[in-house]
Amino acid sequence: MHITRLSTHHFRNHRARDVTWSPHLNLITGPNGAGKTNLMDAVHYLCMSRSFVSSSDRYVVSEGESEFRIDGDFKGEIRSEFRVSCLYSRGEGKRIFVNDSPLDRISDLIGMVPVVVLSPEDRKLTAEGPSERRSFLDGLISQISSKYLHSLMKYRRIRKQRNRLLQEFEGSSQQLRSLLEPWDVQLVEEGSNIVARRYEVLSAFRQFLVDQFKALYEIDLQPDLTYQTFCEPGEDVAQIQQQYEKVLASSREKEFERGTTLVGPHRDEVVFYLGEMELRNYGSQGQHRLFSVALKLAQLFYYSNLLEDDPIMLLDDVFGNLDRQKTTILLDTLQKHPGQILITSASEAPFRELSATPGSELLWYRLEDGELIEK
Amino acid sequence: MQITSEALERAVEQLAKLPGTGRKSARRIAMYLLKQNKEAVFELADALKELKTSVIRCSQCGTVSDTDPCRICGSPKRSAHQICVVEEFQDVYFIEKTNEFRGRYHVLGGVISPMENIGPDNIRIKELIERVGESGEEIREVILALNPDAEGEATAYYIHKLLKPFDVEVTRIAYGIPMGSDLEYIDEATLSRAFASRNAI
Ligand SMILES: [Zn+2]
Secondary structure, three states: OOOEEEEOOOEEOOOOEEEOOOOOEEEEEOOOOOHHHHHHHHHHHHHHHHOOOOHHHHHHEOOOOOOEEEEEEEEEOOOOEEEEEEEEEEEEEEEEEEEOOOOOOHHOOOOOEEHHHHHHHHHHHHHOOOHHHHHHHHHHHOOOOOOHHHHHOOOOOOOHHHHHHHHOOOOOHHHHHHHHHHHHHHHHHHHHHHHHHHHHHHHHHHHHHHHHHHHHOOOOOOEEEEEOOOOOOOOOHHHHHHHHHHHHHHHHHHHHHOOOOOOOOOOOEEEEEEEEEEHHHHHHHHHHHHHHHHHHHHHHHHHHHHHHOOOOEEEEEOHHHHHHHHHHHHHHHHHOOOOEEEEOOOHHHHHHHHHHHHOOOOOOOEEEEEEEOOO | OOOOOOEEEEEHHHOOOOHHOOOOOOOOHHHHHHHHOHHHHHHHHHHHHHHHHHHHEOOOOOOEEOOOOOHHHOOOOOOOOOOOOOOOOOHHHHHHOOOOHHHHHHOOOOOOOOHHOEOOOHHOOOHHHHHHHHOOOOOOOOOOOOOOOHHHHHHHHHHHHOOOOOEEEEEEOOOOOOOOOOOOHHHHHHHHHHHHHEOOO
């Protein structure tokens, strides 16, 4: 799957007019602050319905405007050609159109054009709290399974309703229990589906991570990840449900006290290791950086292996932080990969050799003073 | 800007409050009405007044009606053995359109949702249980036609549990539809298939 054309209107500070893209390598260079990331973010919007930089749609509207619009033409193997449009206005919120007909739910967009992003934001993925890794995991699975995405959304809703009951109910604990039951049943059902799928995907994903990390890192250290939840690996959905019911029952008193749901996939953790060492606490800065590069490459190849169509890979401002040797390895990997890749960089140095390689379908843009010029 | 007619502005303001109408289309409707003859506009005004004065709720099923019991509850042609439980009265309309169901309805007037402070006592669950209890053996099947979202399913579960002591079969319509869709958006064919293939819970 690849994007062939992109237009943006009132989207951040730079307007894109019918920018065309190569199905393979695309490079945008230019000084910092020129708007390179905006182009990547616009593509990300058309794949995931949201920004990978900003937390809210409000922040990406051009200053002084109240709405933005992004249009992109895509081409793939299964679905030959189609257009995705994202419209946002302060009053009406966000709407997504596919070939000019509106989607009932914005979430229906997810998975239509799978995307993988590698950006400086990924620092959080290995260094910060468990919620960062949970959202990586959820993004990883949601793009290949709409069933998972629906389970996730439903689980979130059930948990909110349940928390409200736990917080606000005034009455006997017997009454509360009978009011909780319709939510508990659903919590266990959807929660167990989520856990089962996370186990399944991570066990396959793990090998991709190991391969990518080893290719990048010269020192012989075995990378690994473990998934920690309320049950043990290797259980089927029925067993997971049983275990969930059990832990939910045993934490009931505590839940009444604290007024919130205390067990379930929303408390899961993914731990990254290098050898015996837990990356988050003991990894060096360089190891963190390489690990997140490996994670995203693993996501790319995991998708490529699974899906009919290659995903779109976005690498935003990544090359400035890698040494020469890692840069060469990464570029070599990307060049051999047949899918579409969009790269932004302030420095041009890493790509000079690449542009000289015969047969590489490289499209190189320079973004300066708001103008996008083909090099 | 100089307003030339207060009455026109007032009509635009009222029309703009309707769902799906912005100020622009409200103005277009007001202008259209102005151009119509008096009788047509008065008829519309009367119909709107009637809506609030004559439309009542059926005391049995809770749907909107201008008679009590409503035409469905009062009809001898409708089976008294089956009750179809729906969230809102407009769902009765959608299901009726399919011509698939020949029993009677029970409109809950909402679903359980703690976030909106709606508990089982705030919707017509008690009335449903009473209806089943008082009917003796007459009601044989309760069909739950609630949306398959978290709130719809919680409500279905709750009702199912309360109905357990009674000798009544509880079924729910099967959805051949994407999860999370509302009854309102399902086409008739799908909805009538869903009815035909309802299953026991
Ligand atoms: Zn009635």
